[in-house]
Amino acid sequence: MSQSESFIYDEVPYPSFVFPQTHPDRLATLGRLMGIPTASPESCRVLELGCGDGTNLCSHAYSLPNSSFVGIDLSTVEIDSAKRSASELGLSNIEFHQADVTDLDLDELGRFDIIVAHGLFSWVPDFVREAMLNIYEQCLAPNGIGYISYNALPGCRIRQISSEIMQYHSRNETDALKKVSLGIEGLRAVAAASAADSVYQAMLSLELDQIADRTPENVFHDDHSTVNQPFYFHEFCSMIAGHGLKFLCEAEPSDMLDKGLSDEATKILDNFSSDPFERSQYRDLITGRRFRSSLICKASNSPAPSPLLNEVDRSYLSTQLTSEEDSRFDDDSTVQFDSASGNNLKLNHPLTKFVLIELEHRRPETPSFSGLIDAARQALATEHTNEEHIERLRSFLMQMFLAGFIKLHSFDLASHREISDRPIASRFARWQLERGSTTITTINGANLEIEIPAVAKLITLLDGSNDRSEIVRMIKEEFAPDQSEAEVERIVNENLNSILNARLLVG
Ligand SMILES: C[S@@+](CC[C@H](N)C(=O)[O-])C[C@H]1O[C@@H](n2cnc3c(N)ncnc32)[C@H](O)[C@@H]1O
Numbered sequence: 001m002s003q004s005e006s007f008i009y010d011e012v013p014y015p016s017f018v019f020p021q022t023h024p025d026r027l028a029t030l031g032r033l034m035g036i037p038t039a040s041p042e043s044c045r046v047l048e049l050g051c052g053d054g055t056n057l058c059s060h061a062y063s064l065p066n067s068s069f070v071g072i073d074l075s076t077v078e079i080d081s082a083k084r085s086a087s088e089l090g091l092s093n094i095e096f097h098q099a100d101v102t103d104l105d106l107d108e109l110g111r112f113d114i115i116v117a118h119g120l121f122s123w124v125p126d127f128v129r130e131a132m133l134n135i136y137e138q139c140l141a142p143n144g145i146g147y148i149s150y151n152a153l154p155g156c157r158i159r160q161i162s163s164e165i166m167q168y169h170s171r172n173e174t175d176a177l178k179k180v181s182l183g184i185e186g187l188r189a190v191a192a193a194s195a196a197d198s199v200y201q202a203m204l205s206l207e208l209d210q211i212a213d214r215t216p217e218n219v220f221h222d223d224h225s226t227v228n229q230p231f232y233f234h235e236f237c238s239m240i241a242g243h244g245l246k247f248l249c250e251a252e253p254s255d256m257l258d259k260g261l262s263d264e265a266t267k268i269l270d271n272f273s274s275d276p277f278e279r280s281q282y283r284d285l286i287t288g289r290r291f292r293s294s295l296i297c298k299a300s301n302s303p304a305p306s307p308l309l310n311e312v313d314r315s316y317l318s319t320q321l322t323s324e325e326d327s328r329f330d331d332d333s334t335v336q337f338d339s340a341s342g343n344n345l346k347l348n349h350p351l352t353k354f355v356l357i358e359l360e361h362r363r364p365e366t367p368s369f370s371g372l373i374d375a376a377r378q379a380l381a382t383e384h385t386n387e388e389h390i391e392r393l394r395s396f397l398m399q400m401f402l403a404g405f406i407k408l409h410s411f412d413l414a415s416h417r418e419i420s421d422r423p424i425a426s427r428f429a430r431w432q433l434e435r436g437s438t439t440i441t442t443i444n445g446a447n448l449e450i451e452i453p454a455v456a457k458l459i460t461l462l463d464g465s466n467d468r469s470e471i472v473r474m475i476k477e478e479f480a481p482d483q484s485e486a487e488v489e490r491i492v493n494e495n496l497n498s499i500l501n502a503r504l505l506v507g
Pocket residue numbers: 001006009014015016017049050051052053072073074075078099100101102117118119120123124128221
């Protein structure tokens with residue numbers, strides 16, 4: 001990459017986000033489930049290439065104080081901002097370096113248990129991509145997990161058309177953000193003028209919908225970039241194979257299910273190939289996939305073709321599912337479990353019902369599988385906890401993990417388990433709110449949208465210096481002067497419970 005390209009990121013910094021799919025616990029757990037003896041996320045070494053302003057890496061470093069983190073980015077503006085953030089957050093387990101990935105001393109950099117590159121691979125020229133893969137080849141520990149996200153084909157062919165229309169229409173504009181608005185204007189006009197109800201018009205309208213959800217800075221770097229190289233999955237696999245690396249699985253567990261495919265489509269897919277890699281490629285062709293977040297490992301590893309059920313035994317569990325009060329787990333009656341997103345799950349297997357209800361009641365704890373089995377043996381008749389039922393439980397839990405109903409972890413997440421007199425919320429989440437973000441990150445790396453200003457204020461007040469009565473007084477004064485103290489206290493307590501359950505309290 002030329003230096004002038006780096007100035008583009010200096011001029012228009014990329015919007016910063018936390019990417020839960022890059023959290024070391026997620027990557028180590030997926031690696032472990034696929035049969036790789038990954039390092040514990042509690043004490044690992046993590047490298048992020050093209051880390052931007054470091055928000056993602058700082059979030060991980062805050063939640064894993066005994067692990068160490070290194071962020072590399074070519075942009076001086078981004079790295080200066082990353083260093084400022086680390087210092088504001090008081091993080092001593094993170095370092096940021098302004099450097100080109102083509103120009104790193106890999107011996108000096110050392111070995112890493114996890115290497116992440118989000119939003120870099122497709123947006124750099126071939127020689128930079130080669131340098132990135134060299135880093136994975138030489139710096140990934142033997143049982144390390146690599147994460148690389150990239151634009152995928154065939155879906156990105158369509159995106160290429162809309163990008164080219166926007167680039168052409170804004171070709172004479174030099175200001176980055178004006179370029180974006182002019183480009184979108186051009187794309188909208190072209191879509192409106194193209195043949196009514198044609199496939200082409202539908203395609204452009206779909207692209208316009210996608211763009212509407214993104215920030216102008218994001219559209220600028222992603223759609224006006226001189227380099228935006230999508231890949232077929234099989235091309236990606238060949239490229240990494242040339243560097244002694246192989247594909248493990250996608251960072252999104254649900255990708256291992258044929259989610260969204262009809263039974264008929266699954267049958268067609270099954271007929272194409274039984275080889276998991278070819279099957280995955282055919283699935284992309286069927287779904288018109290446009291983005292991948294792939295996990296890779298050293299070719300010397302022999303990962304399992306699908307997640308290992310016995311690894312559930314070494315996992316810690318959490319869920320946001322809720323059940324109706326007094327739901328029965330000691331018989332085979334059906335219990336409905338609801339997710340926050342409106343999906344539900346109906347179960348009648350006593351041991352599985354017990355485990356889900358126990359997880360719900362013990363939130364924000366993340367109990368171990370063995371601890372849950374011990375608790376089940378106390379609460380259920382022996383016939384419900386024999387080896388046959390434990391095997392069924394493993395299988396249900398794996399299915400629920402892949403479908404996104406529960407999370408499996410590699411350690412007990414250290415969020416606080418009760419509301420203290422002077423509660424302390426995650427410093428990282430308070431820092432996000434202080435910077436004007438409405439998205440905050442929990443201790444276990446999940447993102448939450450905080451849309452109500454009074455809730456945002458409540459979280460910022462949880463710095464350990466205010467007791468509950470002071471908190472109630474300040475919230476009442478600013479947001480509810482006309483409500484009774486008792487009513488405000490009730491609402492504050494309710495919200496404190498939600499904050500605790502969301503794993504946002506550290507003291
Ligand atoms: C699209 S942004 C992605 C930032 C962040 N990872 C994210 O996804 O939000 C790409 C980042 O890679 C950096 N970058 C581009 N080329 C690079 C290179 N050759 N060496 C190091 N960093 C590079 C840019 O400065 C920019 O911060």
